[in-house]
Amino acid sequence: MSDFALVRQPVFGGTGSLIGYEIRFRDSDGPGSFTQSVLSGTFDLIRNRMPAFVAATREQILSDAFLVGEPGAVIIMLPPSLTKDDATSEAVQRLAEAGASLALDDVGADPVPAEVWLPQCTWVRVDARSGDAAAINTMCDRLTRGAGKDGPRLVAAHVEELEQYEATLERGFDGFQGTFFSRPEPLPAADLPQSTVAAIRLMGLARDPTITDGQLEDVIATDPGLTFQLLRLVNAAAFGGRGVASIGQALRIIGRQTFLRWLAVAIAAARKSTNGMDYELVRQAVERGRLCEQLTGAGREAGTLFLVGLFSLLDAVFRMPLSEILERAALSPEASDALRHRTGPYADAINVAESYELGLFENAQEIAKDMGVDPARLGEYYTNAITWTADALGATAEHSTGPATPAPPSPSPSRRS
Template sequence: MSDFCLVRQPVFGSTGSLIGYEIRFTDAEDGRAAFSRSLLSGTFDLVRNRLPAFVMASREQLLDGAFLAAESGSTVLLIPQQMVIDEPVIEAIARFLAVGGSIALDEVGATPAPTESLLPHTSWVRVDARAGDADTLAAICARVGTPAPGAKAAPKLIAANVEELAHYEATLACGFQAFQGTFFSRPEPLPASDMPQSTVAAMRLLGMARNSDINDRQLEDVIATDPVLTFQLLRLVNSAALGGRGVSSIGQALRLIGRNAFLRWLAVAVAAARKSKTGVDQELVRQAVERGRLLEQLVGSGRDSGTLFLVGLFSLLDAVFRMPLPEILDRVVLSPEANNALLVRSGPYATALDFAESYELGLFENATLIAKDMGVDQAKINDFYTNAIVWTAEALGAALDAQQSGMRKAS
């Protein structure tokens, strides 16, 4: 059971590749204890998934040497603008750089800050994409995006808070190499016809599986008509996350794992069917499945768990498939309560979605208050989140393997 919270937020490169995660911690004690506990427990390395982790540093953490225990090259320290840069801080940063770490100047704006004295030792500079117009951004880049005296290379530029296409285009034109923000969760819609046929079939199947009047034999008959779905689902239910049960038929799978688990795995198959061309696409699929698993755990094994999984997953499928959410929901029959939560944010499941969005944005205080109102044990929230990451990695790995096997068998 964890007594701290953390969340990861993706950092994308200019080609859409995933280049790292910013990891945010609870603000208690300036995050000092939270970072150390995450490192000792292994949670930090699990969440960063072998990619560089951008972590906000405090003066106290630097002087305590809190980051020296991290794996060499795993951590990029974000140095906030308000940090006083004196001799003890400079010495602490030098010790961190000596063990293979990197630093990034944060909150760099139009007015130079004292932290810019660190530019010769800086690998990254993060700028708010909303800091000003194109001329202002260009001036910032000219000031901090060139090699400082004594530096081997110019720092790379990260655009934070990219919320609109205009922000992305302006920062890309200025030469930014990395990007963060909600814009990447709202890609431009594509025509509905671009959705894979097997995905459309799987969505229809989701609606059938929720109908208690539809028996297992009827479901089996529908699945059997699609070779890709058949092999995909058999591989899914035989995955390590379900204990590798040796399931050899859809009928057997349904009898062994039950409708709720079948629905959940089918939903994963739907998300995994998205043809991921970039790191942004892949991360959206991961986020959708992680959100579903996170919400499911809020109610344990209660009767609402399956619906909450679908609500969490479907809440991001418009971004995954680049289609309006109402068009996606037209292809699957969810409960009225689930539809209301997704489309108008009302009803019993809307609160859970509010929790997920607050937590994913690092608004831990608000997320904790929502969880408390839901009757969720707040000490378990971080465990739920990290479990969702592990579970999703296993589930999507099995789903993608199954897709490839199914396609080979079908051909």
């Protein structure tokens, strides 16, 4: 059990590729939590070989906390209030000599004291909520004035609405981060690939006790792609890469309920990803399912918890209204109530997961406590979910990086409502 809590949030490039993660720590854990996470190996596990944006305090900078581990893997975000004096100048120089990158964090419309560090910064993290397109442009002119093409790269943080995304994209920002990217515009049902519709309907069949294992195997066998995904997942995660050669054999060995979980993962993994944003959504959905699965007790069954967590993001994964997904998947009434109305014994599991993913650690702990779940174990459960998902979905670097990823389509203006 760790003595700290942390969470990661993706940072995307202009082409939709994953360029890094922001890693947030719980404030109450104090400045030593970064060092603890590095020494325990948790930090490298969470960043998954990607650059990590980490908010720094003056105390951490002066104590050389970020020289622990691999400085080149961390983009140290200087707090807006950090003033320049002999002590901080010497500390920042040590970071630069060690190969660490610096970013100016949480910049808004009004100048902040830390802007004196702009010449040393390779990144600036701009609050996308600071104003309209004109205000964003004025702010960026202030930050890049006189810097030329070697000036800092800009990350739009807290992107929550279409207008914010469009304004920063048009300005030429290099990175984007926020809740906007986890809720893309659903596609009309008529535009959905038939394979997606069929796969979701398959979930309903798998839950139907009147459907025999043989009938279920026959239906799955008609989709070679899904069959391959499912056998790969079951073999890799459940049997160490060997032992299961057919859908029927998997059903007989692991049982219908466990099979149902792997079927849900396979359906999500079969989503055709066009860029890092798509793939991160799939991974986040599976991670949330695994996180929720660990919140058992008080009449909450692990398999249903997994499905509730995973399905809470499937509307974003498939760009399909949640109501249509639930109609096709035929989940239990308790699961449907949690997803549709946030009521019933499974609703709080979603609330815990969402709060934790947003870095609202205290809120997540309070809800977990009310559920009868040990709140001190949420960090452990979250790290476990990331590890489990990485094992289930396999290596992800080829999906998240690379120059050939196409630009994401601009979200529909209907998102303005």
